[in-house]
Amino acid sequence: MKSEADVVIVGAGINGCALAYELSKRGKDVVVVDRRHIAAGATGRCGAGIRQQWSTKENALLAKKSVEIFEGLEEELGHPIGFRQGGYLIAIHDEEDMKQARKNVEMQKSIGLPVRIIDREEIKEIVPILDPDGMKAIAATFCPTDGHADPFKTANAYALAAIRNGATFYKFTEVRGIKVENREVREVITDKGSIKTKFVVDAAGAWSSRIAEMAGIKIPNKPVRKEALVTEPLPRIFDAMVISFRHGIYFSQMARGEILGGIPSPEEKIGYHFEPTWSFLKKMAYMLGRYAPILKGTNILRQWTGFYDVTPDALPVLGEDKNVRGFIHCHGFSGHGFMIAPMTARLLAQLITGEKLDLPIERLSLERFEKGTVKEKSVVG
Amino acid sequence: MRVEQHPILKFSHGGMIKFYFNGIEMYGFEGDTIATALYANGIKVFGHSAKKKRPRGFFCGIGKCSSCMMRVNGVPNIRTCITPLQEGMIVESDKYDLPETAPYRKPERKTMDVDIAIVGGGPAGMAAAIEAGKHGDVSVLIIDEQPRLGGQLIKQTHKFFGSSMEGAGKRGIEIASEMEEEARKYADILLETSVIGYYNRGHHFLAAVNKLKGIVYEIKAKKIIFATGAQENYLVFENNDLPGVYGAGGIQTIMNVYGVKPGKAGIIVGAGNVGLILAYQLLQAGVKVKAIVEAMPRIGGYFVHAAKVRRHGVPIYTKHSIMEAVGKESVEGAIIAQLDEKWNFVLGTEKKIDCDFIAIAIGLTPSARLAQMAGAKVKFIREAGGWVALHNEFMETTANGIYIAGDAANIEEASAAMVEGKIAAVHALNSISPLTNFEAIVEELRNEISSLRKGKFGEKARLAKERIYEGYYEELRGNRSG
Amino acid sequence: MRSYEETGVVDIGMLKMPAEEQLRKGVAITECIQPIPCNPCKEVCPTDAIKMDDINDPPDIDYEKCIGCSLCVEVCPGLAMFVVRKRKGKAQITLPYEMLPMPERGDIVKALDREGNVVGDAKVIAIKHGRTNIITIEVDEELAMVVRNIRVEK
Ligand SMILES: Cc1cc2nc3c(=O)[nH]c(=O)nc-3n(C[C@H](O)[C@H](O)[C@H](O)COP(=O)(O)OP(=O)(O)OC[C@H]3O[C@@H](n4cnc5c(N)ncnc54)[C@H](O)[C@@H]3O)c2cc1C
Ligand SMILES: Cc1cc2nc3c(=O)[nH]c(=O)nc-3n(C[C@H](O)[C@H](O)[C@H](O)COP(=O)(O)OP(=O)(O)OC[C@H]3O[C@@H](n4cnc5c(N)ncnc54)[C@H](O)[C@@H]3O)c2cc1C
Ligand code: SF4
């Protein structure tokens, strides 16, 4: 194991891998440590949907910038990432939804997103198997440049490109402690040895609070079990991701034809509960059948769990800690850490190397929780 | 290609059933599966792969793989190897589009509450049920996805080895029938019902589905014994996806359960007991066996099994393996060649053998997934056949009240599977309500199983069990300290 | 010499041979030479002629006790028991037969060695139907330890 590095990243999920790439591209000597393997956490278990339709301008911008990166990422990294832009179709259930949707669409359009409100007929044109009655939808919003990428391929592509740039990945290596002296990060201690460093990045997903604690930092993040399932492959029917903030459901069709999706399970609770639940399976099967009746009777291949790393306002925590110099927060992504990872990584790399940031990130600092926060409305699952 | 006459088995076919394959009228017998009926009609190609259009036939024959899927009565992705043939069925290959409306009816929901639920009705599961019923007054439920109890036993026309106490000297099919009769006295039985998941809902809970009848079972149980058996291993060689390349178990199923021959002449890859016995069973069904190839320098199975087939003129090539399956739409031959010390093919030693099927008999992998879902810690243990659920001497896994027995615990044989089933049952019983003679019963069963594992052929099982117990106790200690 | 574990064929040198007079009486020849966990032969023997301390031991036949009843031939799952009796320049071999077609008494069938080669003709002199059908054939005396199978051509 190396004894020194410029930056040590804890966690080889999409965020750890992307940041390793952005930093190594800037000539930094980077080490990534994961107690399991690449994409072993939420990344390998997620829906990997990429959505720009957010309710606040800042979030929408972050996502939009990410999509711009996604569009050229395969070429930049030199490895496939399975990126497709089939759009996001977001159900509008009643007049109240409609009011919010109008507001959102107006803001989203103002930053250049090709979003529009579509009627029930068009819902069926875009996703022919949907039943607007079953969905209880009066309309929907649709943004054709939203999309999806393969989370395994994307994380791996970032990691491979980072390694090409000289980054080192230590898999099956657990971070056990962080040495802080004079309120500065000095060393990262793992079960396989220690690494001296000035910067440690907490990209440990649902375990981020444990890593922060090692440096004496308290963060309000909570792990929340989320469940997903995938059906047998079906003929290619649709490209869009279908979601409803009201029902919490989301699903889309994968490259091979499987339908992958999730919904909050009735037994959802905070804590490290890995077990999948029967009530989720039943609820998701029932709701899928309501949204797309033709799927009734379709075989389900697998169900699994993953964790959201949830903050009080469902927004991530980004930036350097105010009390411990060199401790970089990169967590709290709830259900949308995959889609914004390319931009998040770029911003944090700019921060660490002292470049000018493309977007401001102060509003995502840890200190915001002291002031009280406003929750993002457009979240699912 | 029906088996006309058999020295051991009598096939009493039911009435004729008319069905349609890609629009052509065909006939099968009542009791056939769709796949066996097609096979008997000479249909080997069940479809083509979606992208590269490579021909597909069935492989495992027991509903564990997906190469036999077809559209049946408009429903896509039906496993034809385990779906019973019905009058007028419309079977279509290479049809991937969705139907107009979902051929779906709302399933009936049934809830059950039992003391001991046993998943898998092979020798391990049946022995567990019988033992539990004999020693205690508890409610026992066996769930199996096949149309009849017996597991692997119902395909075994040969006489079993092992201890006379566990039925050795009798044929597998006979042991299955005898045990079934016993088991029915003590247990409720759900057949054609797949356990699809374990969930902890404050108590042990299984979800099971009978797809044919449209029933979903929600089963609450005090203890669960997973006796789910094993899955066939696969081998990499050129054209290994051609129809006509089968798992050994698949051939046994269509031949010995349904009376349909896999072909006219074949070769077998693997000279372990399964490969050797399969060769003998093929000869009994009137099918030629051109060769048995074995990569190891020695025959892996019992010498007596090898001698049986050698006596009929079947050659066994040790230090040989299969290089390639030859054929366009289905197997027309096989190329075998010698292996050197580093397991590379020795060029120039290739032999082409004309045959219309290739049987893969290179071992099994325990089906421990459900136990894992129930919280049992798993570990890769080569001697046991792969990823296995760690368990203790009482067959209890690291998850409280969750047991595993038989081939699911580690690949062994039927006698051991039965004794393991019994041990699990007795322990489960004792922890529901203490038995007065618990120690004595267990002691006896322990002695029986350790004598089975004594010899040279028991070495692997001894090693496997040692490592499984070791892992179990390590895990337990780890949990306590962590 | 390649071992039986490579060839699947036993070298007769490895078998325990009864004395001539015992062969004239008719005794069991076991070709079960590898330690495997199996014991039905021992359990079935009416005279306790088969010694096996542990279930993994190969059976060891006491030729003083063996009466050539052939119950072990019928029960053995390995089809590894034979009864051989020498009589008037001929050898009578009782062997298990689980194939089709079934011969009839008096039929002349092909006599096969341990590799399935035809080594002569055999006359079927007795058939006993049981869990495994056992057939007694008559061959030339020098084939007593050579012939272990038959082929019925109908
Ligand atoms: C069911 C589900 C569906 C989702 N759908 C979407 C979606 O459609 N779109 C979207 O954008 N997002 C989605 N998300 C959210 C998204 O998956 C996450 O926000 C994102 O993957 C987080 O990535 P990460 O790299 O920060 O963390 P993770 O991928 O969780 O990686 C953290 C890594 O840290 C490692 N680690 C933890 N502790 C230690 C330690 N002590 N030492 C070393 N390594 C450690 C873990 O092994 C893990 O590999 C979904 C999440 C779930 C669970
Ligand atoms: C060719 C061959 C020859 C053999 N010869 C001998 C021999 O001579 N002597 C000997 O002792 N042993 C022999 N064996 C081994 C013996 O058959 C097996 O060890 C034994 O059958 C294992 O028993 P089991 O009950 O553990 O599993 P199995 O017999 O495989 O039974 C498992 C059962 O579980 C059911 N099941 C699995 N998953 C589910 C689910 N999710 N829901 C519902 N049901 C499920 C299956 O349908 C199956 O019926 C032989 C095996 C083979 C293949
Ligand atoms: S032939 Fe009869 S007496 Fe002789 S060993 Fe066999 S069973 Fe025993």
Ligand code: SF4
């Ligand atoms: S019954 Fe046959 S295989 Fe078993 S020990 Fe006796 S001789 Fe050997």
